[in-house]
Amino acid sequence: xxxxxxxxxxxxxxxxxxxxxxxxxxxxxxxxxxxxxxxxxxxxxxxxxxxxxxxxxxxxxxxxxxxxxxxxxxxxxxxxxxxxxxxxxxxxxxxxxxxxxxxxxxxxxxxxxxxxxxxxxxxxxxxxxxxxxxxxxxxxxxxxxxxxxxxxxxxxxxxxxxxxx
Amino acid sequence: xxxxxxxxxxxxxxxxxxxxxxxxxxxxxxxxxxxxxxxxxxxxxxxxxxxxxxxxxxxxxxxxxxxxxxxxxxxxxxxxxxxxxxxxxxxxxxxxxxxxxxxxxxxxxxxxxxxxxxxxxxxxxxxxxxxxxxxxxxxxxxxxxxxxxxxxxxxxxxxxxxxxxxxxxxxxxxxxxxxxxxxxxxxxxxxxxxxxxxxxxxxxxxxxxxxxxxxxxxxxxxxxxxxxxxxxxxxxxxxxxxxxxxxxxxxxxxxxxxxxxxxxxxxxxxxxxxxxxxxxxxxxxxxxxxxxxxxxxxxxxxxxxxxxxxxxxxxxx
Numbered sequence: 001x002x003x004x005x006x007x008x009x010x011x012x013x014x015x016x017x018x019x020x021x022x023x024x025x026x027x028x029x030x031x032x033x034x035x036x037x038x039x040x041x042x043x044x045x046x047x048x049x050x051x052x053x054x055x056x057x058x059x060x061x062x063x064x065x066x067x068x069x070x071x072x073x074x075x076x077x078x079x080x081x082x083x084x085x086x087x088x089x090x091x092x093x094x095x096x097x098x099x100x101x102x103x104x105x106x107x108x109x110x111x112x113x114x115x116x117x118x119x120x121x122x123x124x125x126x127x128x129x130x131x132x133x134x135x136x137x138x139x140x141x142x143x144x145x146x147x148x149x150x151x152x153x154x155x156x157x158x159x160x161x162x163x164x165x
Numbered sequence: 166x167x168x169x170x171x172x173x174x175x176x177x178x179x180x181x182x183x184x185x186x187x188x189x190x191x192x193x194x195x196x197x198x199x200x201x202x203x204x205x206x207x208x209x210x211x212x213x214x215x216x217x218x219x220x221x222x223x224x225x226x227x228x229x230x231x232x233x234x235x236x237x238x239x240x241x242x243x244x245x246x247x248x249x250x251x252x253x254x255x256x257x258x259x260x261x262x263x264x265x266x267x268x269x270x271x272x273x274x275x276x277x278x279x280x281x282x283x284x285x286x287x288x289x290x291x292x293x294x295x296x297x298x299x300x301x302x303x304x305x306x307x308x309x310x311x312x313x314x315x316x317x318x319x320x321x322x323x324x325x326x327x328x329x330x331x332x333x334x335x336x337x338x339x340x341x342x343x344x345x346x347x348x349x350x351x352x353x354x355x356x357x358x359x360x361x362x363x364x365x366x367x368x369x370x371x372x373x374x375x376x377x378x379x380x381x382x383x384x385x386x387x388x389x390x391x392x393x394x395x396x397x398x399x400x401x402x403x404x405x406x407x408x409x410x411x412x413x414x415x416x417x418x419x420x421x422x423x424x425x426x427x428x429x430x431x432x433x434x435x436x437x438x439x440x441x442x443x444x445x446x447x448x449x450x451x452x453x454x455x456x457x458x459x460x461x462x463x464x465x466x467x468x469x470x471x472x473x474x475x476x477x478x479x480x481x482x
Contacts, residue, residue: 067479
């Protein structure tokens with residue numbers, strides 16, 4: 001299958017996000033791909049926007065089967081969550097379980113005014129009633145395939161399609 | 166030889182000792198602890214990882230700080246915690262350790278944190294329990310106190326991130342110190358190039374240099390240009406024996422005073438596993454001084470114990 005160009009998809013995400021930014025918007029990226037996206041997005045939004053990162057390792061629902069992921073990173077929410085409009089940013093939206101975990105973690109920082117979800121790609125396969133508000137590209141994929149966002153050293157994005165194990 | 170702490174595929178199942186732990190696992194514990202440091206600064210200081218799990222702190226020997234930090238760590242992971250001071254319970258009625266463990270297992274305990282005066286107690290229990298149960302050694306005799314060793318290493322790494330370029334000195338009663346042993350193994354595995362021990366001959370184990378450390382009997386010489394000074398607790402009961410002349414004499418030779426601290430690097434940090442004997446191994450001016458990181462050690466102890474517990478709980482045999 002032919003994958004869209006990741007840089008062009010990123011441009012779509014940026015244009016769709018721009019009108020949603022208000023004075024108390026914060027962008028929160030989910031490790032790792034979501035954080036890359038947030039860091040590329042922030043300087044292009046034309047106004048200062050609060051930045052946060054989440055690593056949802058401590059909130060996963062498959063901990064009993066898979067244990068703790070070896071490469072977890074600290075979550076950083078350096079702003080007061082109370083009354084913020086938070087936009088969660090992730091690279092590939094699949095089952096929705098990561099977003100469930102991210103929302104649970106966010107609420108342990110406080111009570112946001114709202115949470116919305118922006119993703120680069122919706123690949124289908126939802127298992128929870130969670131719907132992204134912003135989708136830059138829809139790429140329906142069978143369960144047997146795994147789409148990953150990669151970032152090269154110069155910061156540019158590309159997609160990689162792999163067979164899942 | 167099979168490492169009793171690891172699952173067949175090399176993951177951490179019990180934490181009994183820092184000896185023989187691969188560098189990758191040590192780093193994973195320290196990195197994970199880093200993630201838990203932030204949790205304590207949030208409005209809700211809990212994560213749901215161990216929800217529904219039961220952690221039993223079984224202390225056959227008293228230790229308020231260690232027990233409390235394990236308890237807080239388990240609670241911040243959302244586990245249910247049972248504290249047992251076995252001095253005062255059924256052991257005094259003649260029950261064996263393993264019977265105590267079996268009874269708690271029958272009550273569906275998932276993890277045991279064990280403190281015991283006998284070296285090897287935690288090993289014994291680890292070999293006995295069912296595959297889904299995890300054991301953490303919270304100090305066994307003179308043998309090991311791995312979470313203390315790890316939290317000390319974690320504290321060092323936070324203040325001195327370049328571990329490959331450090332001089333660390335451990336000062337005091339190395340002979341009776343399970344903390345010293347756990348630290349030495351962790352530091353050498355993580356690639357700290359120079360670990361010194363500073364102590365009178367009577368407080369050093371025989372052949373201590375085989376652990377990869379340099380031995381000093383003169384504290385002034387040993388502290389020269391070190392980055393980290395780790396003071397060890399001098400247990401009062403050692404004073405009554407033939408090992409030491411007197412507390413005053415000990416303080417004169419091996420107590421850390423501002424004047425001796427000045428021999429180390431100007432940005433050296435001072436650590437102590439607690440409880441401190443002020444005026445015996447450490448001067449109050451140093452313990453409360455700018456270079457002291459003794460209280461941060463306690464704070465980081467919680468994050469490190471959270472890291473260990475959450476890693477173990479996910480790795481069943």
